[in-house]
Amino acid sequence: MRQSWAGPRLAGAFLLAASVAILIAVTAIPGRGGYGTAGPRFVPLIVAIGLIVLSALFLLRTWWRPDVELAQRSAEEDDATHWATPGLIMLALLVYAFALEPVGYPIATALVFVAVARVLGSQALVRDVLAGLVLGFGLFTAFTQYLGVSLPAGLTPIF
Amino acid sequence: MTTLAVLSDLIDGFGTVLTPENLAFAAIGVLLGTFVGVLPGIGPALTIALLLPITFNFEEPTGAFIMFAGIYFGGMYGGSTTSILLNTPGESASVATAIEGYEMAKRGRGGPALATAAVGSFVAGTIGILLLTFLAEPVADLAVQLQPPDYFALTVLAFVSVTALVGRSLIRGLLSLFIGLFIGLVGIDQVSGQSRLTFGVDELNNGVDVVLVAVGLFAVGEALYVASRLRHRGEDELLEVEGAKTLGREDVRRSWRPWLRGTALGFPFGAMPTGGAEIPTFLSYALERRLARGKAREEFGKGAIEGVAGPEAANNAAFTGVLVPLLTIGIPTSATAAILVAAFQIFDLQPGPQLFTKEPDLVWALIASLYVGNVMLLLLNLPLVRLWVKVLEIPREALTAGILVFATLGVYSISGSVTELIVMYVIGVLGFFMRRFDFPVAPVILGVILGPLMEAQFRRTLLVSDGDFGAFLERPFAVALFVLALLALILPVAVSSVRRVRGLGEED
Numbered sequence: 001m002r003q004s005w006a007g008p009r010l011a012g013a014f015l016l017a018a019s020v021a022i023l024i025a026v027t028a029i030p031g032r033g034g035y036g037t038a039g040p041r042f043v044p045l046i047v048a049i050g051l052i053v054l055s056a057l058f059l060l061r062t063w064w065r066p067d068v069e070l071a072q073r074s075a076e077e078d079d080a081t082h083w084a085t086p087g088l089i090m091l092a093l094l095v096y097a098f099a100l101e102p103v104g105y106p107i108a109t110a111l112v113f114v115a116v117a118r119v120l121g122s123q124a125l126v127r128d129v130l131a132g133l134v135l136g137f138g139l140f141t142a143f144t145q146y147l148g149v150s151l152p153a154g155l156t157p158i159f
Numbered sequence: 160m161t162t163l164a165v166l167s168d169l170i171d172g173f174g175t176v177l178t179p180e181n182l183a184f185a186a187i188g189v190l191l192g193t194f195v196g197v198l199p200g201i202g203p204a205l206t207i208a209l210l211l212p213i214t215f216n217f218e219e220p221t222g223a224f225i226m227f228a229g230i231y232f233g234g235m236y237g238g239s240t241t242s243i244l245l246n247t248p249g250e251s252a253s254v255a256t257a258i259e260g261y262e263m264a265k266r267g268r269g270g271p272a273l274a275t276a277a278v279g280s281f282v283a284g285t286i287g288i289l290l291l292t293f294l295a296e297p298v299a300d301l302a303v304q305l306q307p308p309d310y311f312a313l314t315v316l317a318f319v320s321v322t323a324l325v326g327r328s329l330i331r332g333l334l335s336l337f338i339g340l341f342i343g344l345v346g347i348d349q350v351s352g353q354s355r356l357t358f359g360v361d362e363l364n365n366g367v368d369v370v371l372v373a374v375g376l377f378a379v380g381e382a383l384y385v386a387s388r389l390r391h392r393g394e395d396e397l398l399e400v401e402g403a404k405t406l407g408r409e410d411v412r413r414s415w416r417p418w419l420r421g422t423a424l425g426f427p428f429g430a431m432p433t434g435g436a437e438i439p440t441f442l443s444y445a446l447e448r449r450l451a452r453g454k455a456r457e458e459f460g461k462g463a464i465e466g467v468a469g470p471e472a473a474n475n476a477a478f479t480g481v482l483v484p485l486l487t488i489g490i491p492t493s494a495t496a497a498i499l500v501a502a503f504q505i506f507d508l509q510p511g512p513q514l515f516t517k518e519p520d521l522v523w524a525l526i527a528s529l530y531v532g533n534v535m536l537l538l539l540n541l542p543l544v545r546l547w548v549k550v551l552e553i554p555r556e557a558l559t560a561g562i563l564v565f566a567t568l569g570v571y572s573i574s575g576s577v578t579e580l581i582v583m584y585v586i587g588v589l590g591f592f593m594r595r596f597d598f599p600v601a602p603v604i605l606g607v608i609l610g611p612l613m614e615a616q617f618r619r620t621l622l623v624s625d626g627d628f629g630a631f632l633e634r635p636f637a638v639a640l641f642v643l644a645l646l647a648l649i650l651p652v653a654v655s656s657v658r659r660v661r662g663l664g665e666e667d
Contacts, residue, residue, distance in 0.1 A: 011596050022341060022356070025358060039351065040351045040353040042618070043344065044344050048341075050337045051337045051338070051341065054330060054333050055334065057330050067328065070328070081387045082388070082389070085387055086383040089382070089386050090584065094581070096567065097567070097577050098577065109564055112563070113557075113561070114560075116556075117557055117559075117560045120386060120559055120560070122556035135564055139564075143212070147213060149215055149572045
């Protein structure tokens with residue numbers, strides 16, 4: 001079976017870099033505080049060092065005693081992955097989060113539903129729009145009127 | 160604590176639960192739980208996380224917990240339906256069910272497979288709840304005597320067992336755990352009031368809610384993963400339920416022993432501080448396969464009913480068993496239990512030994528509602544199988560879009576903050592890559608919820624001992640737990656090393 005090491009190595013390098021960043025953030029926590037021997041920095045320090053050691057081990061095992069199973073899985077994933085799809089979905093979600101309050105829950109939800117369904121290859125535009133509107137307005141009504149959860153109305157024409 | 164006293168407490172519990180209103184809550188819980196649990200890729204932990212907001216407006220916790228008991232059982236049953244008909248288990252505990260269940264459905268025996276799962280879950284659930292009823296108070300009485308070092312050791316054992324015994328790589332398991340521990344540290348330190356690891360974002364001072372982590376990892380991560388492969392892979396084939404819908408005499412004859420054996424494996428595994436339902440379901444599968452004789456032996460691999468009955472019972476019994484450490488000691492040992500802690504916290508309740516003394520009515524009402532939820536599940540779901548199959552016919556695009564809408568709704572209802580939505584989406588991206596590189600997800604959830612508890616007990620121990628680390632080794636109970644944790648960590652590695660030396664195993 002084919003093997004791909006680029007993915008695991010990138011993941012390992014990212015984890016290691018993130019762990020180092022966490023360690024730097026940990027050093028900003030004052031070591032003394034409250035009372036007792038172990039201050040607020042003690043456990044974060046252990047966690048940060050643990051993360052660094054484990055990320056380094058993960059990275060190391062792409063060369064030394066390589067984890068072949070993972071490389072094969074990674075190769076299979078590389079072949080199967082269509083990067084644009086999850087990328088566009090993330091974009092839709094980010095727009096959704098920022099549009100939620102100005103645009104309002106019902107309309108933003110209907111829009112994101114249609115957008116995500118389209119990105120995933122849905123051809124049934126009418127069905128998606130209807131389902132999105134039902135979801136958006138239905139959930140908004142149920143949560144704000146009956147469940148006591150407040151959701152942003154924004155530009156919602158009714159209510 | 161005598162049997163009689165337990166029964167009297169339990170009857171009081173039923174008195175609280177058996178009102179028309181509460182029965183309606185139980186029914187709604189079962190229906191919603193099954194509905195969400197049936198959706199492909201959604202396991203019980205995510206089911207509960209997504210349905211948490213429904214109870215925000217409840218004035219008193221009893222009704223909410225009755226509904227959650229229904230959701231808990233419904234979510235599990237829904238997951239097995241998906242495993243059997245679509246071969247997409249929502250979580251690792253349903254994987255064993257899918258092996259024979261999907262084969263049965265392929266051969267037109269989907270009806271009996273679903274029925275043996277439902278009845279097996281009911282049998283295992285009932286026995287499990289009975290055991291919980293009689294174990295709960297004695298264990299809670301013992302738990303009152305636990306001291307900080309013991310609690311610290313318990314959390315360590317729970318961590319080690321969830322990472323070392325599950326998943327294919329110890330390094331990746333531990334990395335998952337440490338990522339969880341890190342997320343759990345973000346926010347104001349409970350002891351000193353010091354703000355930690357917020358990276359300048361004020362909203363993070365309140366910490367990162369475990370619900371947000373679970374929804375991000377399970378819902379968004381899974382949705383992105385499915386999306387990335389959608390163009391490559393064809394649709395999963397949804398199998399029809401044809402022929403017999405219920406268990407025939409022969410099916411019952413072949414199922415009842417696996418139900419009981421599965422229960423006997425599942426409950427103790429779930430009830431131990433190591434927790435988890437994965438191991439007992441696979442053990443049950445292996446056991447049934449080994450014990451199979453005659454026709455069953457020929458059928459294994461091609462859809463043997465024993466291979467569904469056993470693991471399903473084990474799964475349900477383990478899930479009930481998990482409630483023992485959760486309710487009595489306050490330690491969640493599975494992702495689902497961790498989300499249940501979040502449900503308790505909505506009502507300012509902390510599961511653990513104090514709950515039995517402070518809120519005995521609530522605890523017994525909760526235990527009674529487990530019985531009610533379990534019966535309700537059987538009554539509602541056997542006739543409703545057709546409806547749940549319809550749910551599976553929702554097109555995958557609409558389903559994924561819907562899951563993302565519900566994930567966002569769940570987190571926004573809890574936090575009301577766009578920043579936390581962004582955090583949840585980022586955790587979703589993390590979940591996507593974790594799936595890609597085969598990192599287990601459950602250790603992250605446990606790290607988030609148990610990390611702060613572990614830190615508190617760790618620092619409390621050092622405070623009492625005035626900085627002497629020897630304090631951790633002075634309590635025999637704690638030492639025993641540390642030894643168990645060490646064994647769990649070393650044994651799998653040692654076994655595989657010995658195998659390698661002997662030239663066996665590890666086919667790479």
